[in-house]
Amino acid sequence: MIQLILFGPPGSGKGTQAARLVDQFHLIHISTGDLFRYEIGNDTELGILAKSYMTKGNLVPDSVTIAMLRKKVAAHPDANGFIFDGFPRTIAQAEALDTLLSESDDTIDALIALEVDEDEIVSRILNRSLTSKRADDGNEAIIRKRIHVYRDETTPVFEYYDAKGLSHSIKGTGTVDSIYDKLQGIVVPLLAAQSEN
Numbered sequence: 639m640i641q642l643i644l645f646g647p648p649g650s651g652k653g654t655q656a657a658r659l660v661d662q663f664h665l666i667h668i669s670t671g672d673l674f675r676y677e678i679g680n681d682t683e684l685g686i687l688a689k690s691y692m693t694k695g696n697l698v699p700d701s702v703t704i705a706m707l708r709k710k711v712a713a714h715p716d717a718n719g720f721i722f723d724g725f726p727r728t729i730a731q732a733e734a735l736d737t738l739l740s741e742s743d744d745t746i747d748a749l750i751a752l753e754v755d756e757d758e759i760v761s762r763i764l765n766r767s768l769t770s771k772r773a774d775d776g777n778e779a780i781i782r783k784r785i786h787v788y789r790d791e792t793t794p795v796f797e798y799y800d801a802k803g804l805s806h807s808i809k810g811t812g813t814v815d816s817i818y819d820k821l822q823g824i825v826v827p828l829l830a831a832q833s834e835n
């Protein structure tokens with residue numbers, strides 16, 4: 639069992655790297671953003687609620703997000719482990735995740751942050767908006783709002799796990815392969831240490 643948090647600002651490449659980790663290590667990838675977009679696509683009550691926050695660049699309220707995450711984790715009782723992408727985004731979410739994992743005597747093994755500066759993020763997301771059709775991607779003011787929400791509400795989550803000695807930071811620029819090499823440099827020793835125990 640390995641429990642990873644893939645961390646970093648919007649557009650830092652978490653989804654791209656998560657897909658590669660899933661292929662290599664057979665983990666379950668949970669992206670709260672993808673889950674919300676699925677609900678929006680199906681016009682569910684949850685989707686309509688989430689959309690009202692997401693299109694403004696705000697976070698969906700913790701109670702809603704945590705309940706959705708719990709349901710998703712519970713749907714995979716036999717998983718090898720999880721990659722949490724876009725969650726936790728607040729300290730309350732981090733505490734809820736720790737509680738949830740502790741119910742099955744588990745804990746987070748590592749938080750890995752991808753570092754990308756603001757201008758690079760804005761240009762990546764505007765570029766993505768040409769194909770993603772995401773309502774929150776095409777407008778520079780909304781993108782900058784998301785980055786500020788990340789700075790104010792989400793970066794404390796890095797400190798929260800850093801205080802437990804679990805946070806790592808790597809540069810999120812360069813080729814996808816070179817970033818993945820650095821990620822593996824963190825994940826492989828963790829798995830090796832686990833298989834020794």
Ligand code: ADP
Binds near residue numbers: 649691699703724725
């Ligand atoms: P990005 O990281 O590129 O902004 P995501 O797909 O992770 O994209 O998230 C898009 C939006 O979905 C966020 O701006 C927020 O409104 C909502 N969202 C996703 N995850 C969470 C979360 N853990 N808590 C609250 N809101 C969330």
